[in-house]
Amino acid sequence: MARDDRPPPGIVCTGLGKTFPDGTAALCPIDLTFQAGHTTALVGPSGCGKSTLLRLISGLETPSIGRVEIGGAPPADTLARAGLAVAFQDPSLLPWRTVRGNIELALGLARHPVVDRDVDQLIRLVGLDGFADVRPAALSGGMRQRAAIARALATGPGLLLLDEPFGAVDELTRQQLAQDLPRIWEARGTTTVLVTHSVSEAVMLSDRIIVLSARPAEVIEDIAVDLPRPRDPDLGRSAEFDALTDRVFAALSRGMVTREPPLAAQ
C-alpha cells in the first residue's frame, strides 16, 4: 500500500493557543507531547478545544501563540509532502464521487499511485464491500464516516488525525473497527491522535489518554494505557479495563467544573 517511508513523527506543542479574530479563545496556551508511533486519545468536555488542537497540529489552522512541531519541523512541512491524513468529524465526502472515487481523490491529491487492489482492500476493511461504486448520498451516516476513515488510511500517512471518526458508526461496526484499525497503524507504526467522546473507545484504542478540562483547557490527567495488544472485545469486560475507564471518568468529572460563567462559554 502506498505510504510515507519516513519514521512516524513525534509531536511537540509548546505554549500552543488559538484566539479567533472575534476574540473567542478556542484554546488557551497548552504544552503537550505526542510520542512517535503511539496512539494518543484526547478526551474532554464539548467545546474545550480538542478539535481546534487537532486542526492546529494538522497545520490547517495557524496558532495565535506558541508552536507545533512535527518531527522537529512545522506542520506545513508535513502537509506539503502529504505526510498526514485527517478524518474529519463531518465526513466531507465529495457528493459527485463514489466511495472509490473519494478514496482515489485522496491518493491523487497526495500524488500517490492508485492501486485498485489496495483501494478494494481498504473498502473491505471498513466494511463497505459492495458499496465501492455508490455515491455518498445513498449511504447512511455511519457508512459515510467509514468511507472517510478509509480515505484517511489510503495514503498510508505517518501521522493520522482522527476527529471523532466513529460518531455515527453503529456499535458492532465500531467494535470491528476498533479491532482492525489499531492493527493497521501498529503495523505501520503510525502516530495517531484520536479525539473522542467515548471513554471506552479511548481506552480500547489508545496507548495514552489525555483528559482535558472544560475551557480554558488544561491537562487534568495523563493516563498511560498499558493493556496488551492486540486487544479483543473481551478485554472490555476485564477488571483492568474497568479500572482505566473509571479513572478517565473521574478525571473528566473533575474537569467539568468550568472556570467561566456557563453562559459565556456558548
Add this chain to the structure above:
Amino acid sequence: MTMAAVVAAPARGGFATALALIGFLALWETAARGLSGAYVLAAPSEVVVYIANNAGLLGRALAVTLGHAAVGFLLGNLAALGLAAVAVVWPRSQGVVTGLALLVFCLPLVATGPILRVFFGPGPWPQILLAALAVYYTTLIPLLVGLRAVPASWFDLVRSYGRGRWSALVHVRAVAALPYLFAGLQIAAPAAFLGAMVGEFTGAERGMGVLTIRAMRALDVPMTWALASVATAVAIAAYLALGWVARRVLRDDPPVILAAPPLAGARRPFAAVGDIAIVTGIALVLWWGALEWAGLSRFFAKRPADVFEALVLAPDAAATRATLFAALAETAVFLVPGYLAGLVAGAGLAILLVLVPGLAGLVMPLAIALRSVPIVTTAPLVVLLLGRGAVGTVVLVAVMVFFPTFVACLHGLGRAPGQVMDVMRSYAAGPVARLVRVGIPAMAPAFFAAARMNVPAAILAVTVVEWLATGKGIGSLMALSASLSDYNMLWSAVVIVSALSALGYGAVGLVEARVLRTYAPEQLA
C-alpha cells in the same frame, strides 16, 4: 421542490405544457382577428403562412445570425470561465477582475454597436463581439457564486494533503460550480442571439436583424411577427437544449453547505475604494492604449481626454451635459419602475411555484418564452400593441429583468438545505413558514446576484427600445449621435451610461452585502 424538478417540469408535465401552448395560440389568434385592420397584430395562422412562403429567406438569415451568435456565445463564455478561474485562484484580484468585467458589460450595446461597426466595417465581427459582450457577464456572476458555494471542510481536505487553491479549484470548486455554470449558460443562450441581432442592426448585410429592420420600415406586420416568432422559437430551443444537457451532466442536486467565512481575510472598507480606483485606472489606460495601438482616427475613436474635453472643458460642454442629463432623466422614468417590477415579479413567481408546485408545468414554458424572446424583435411589437408611451417600455424592461431573476430565485429556493427543511417539518411548520424561515433566506444570494446583473440588462433593454421605437431618452440620443457622426456626444454618452450602470450595480451590491452578512456569509468571503 428542487431546481431539477422545476426545470424538468415542462418535459414531464407535457400535457399541461401543451394545454398552455394551445390556449396561448388560441388567445393570440382571437385577438388578431378582433384587431384585424389595426395593423398591430398578425395572427398565428398569418405567421405560419408567411414563414412557409418565405422559408428560404428566413432560413438563410437565421443561419447567419445563429452562426454569429454561436461564435459569440463560445468566446463570451470562455472569457467568463477564464476570469472566474483567475478571481478564485487569486482572490486578491477578484475586486479588479469583476470590476473591469462589469465596466465592459455596462457599455451600452446601442452605442458600442455603431462604434464597432465603424471599426470593423460590414463584416461579422461587430455581431460576434456584441453577442460575446451580451453573455460573458451573465455567466461570470453565477459561476463566481457557485465556485464559492462549497463547504469549508472540503477545502480542509484538499489542504490536508498539502495541496493548494489550484487543486481545490480543479477537484472541488469546478464540479460544485457546474449547476451554477449551467444556470448561467441557459440565460446566456438567448442573450447571445439578442447580441448578434443588435450587432446586425448596426448595418450588417445579412441576418435576422437586417430583416427585422426591413420589416419595421415597410410596416410589414406579418413579417415582423414572423421574425419575432422564429427568433423566440430558436431562443427557447437553445434554452431547452442547454437544460437537457444540464440534466444529463448533473446527476443530482448537490446539497447546500454553507462554508464558514475565512476570518483572517476580512476585507477592510478601504479595499473597495482602492479597487474602484484601480479598475478606473486600468479601464482608462486600456481604452487609450487599445485605440492608440490600433492607430484609429481621433475623429471617431475618441480618447479619454477627448471625452473629458467634450464634457468639461469645451465651450459647449454645459450644453452637452444638459442634453445628456435631460435624456438620462427621460430614461430613468421607464427604467426604474420596469426594473423593480421585473425583480418583484421574478422572485414572486419563483415563490409561487414552490408553494403551488402544480403550476410549474403551466407557468414555466410561458416564463421561458417571455425571457427568450429577443427583445430587439419584440420592441416594435410591444410598441405597436401598447403605444409609444411609458407602458410599453416599462413592460419590456420588466420582461428583460424578470426571467433571469425568476430562474435564479428558483435555483436559490431549491438550494434550501435539506436537513434544515426536515427540522422545520419536524416542528410541523407549514409551507409558508418553511418558505419564510428557510426558503427565502436560502434564495437571498441568488436573488441579489440576479438583481445586480440585471442593472446593465435593464439599461440594455431600455436603450434598445428607445433607439428602435420610442425615440426618447438616452438610447435615442446615442442612436442619433451615431447617425449624425457626433462622436463626442456618442462617446460621452457611453462613458456616462457605463458609469451610472456600474454605480447602480454597486448600490444593489451594498444592499446585498448587508443582507448576506446575515443569511449567507460565505458569499462575502
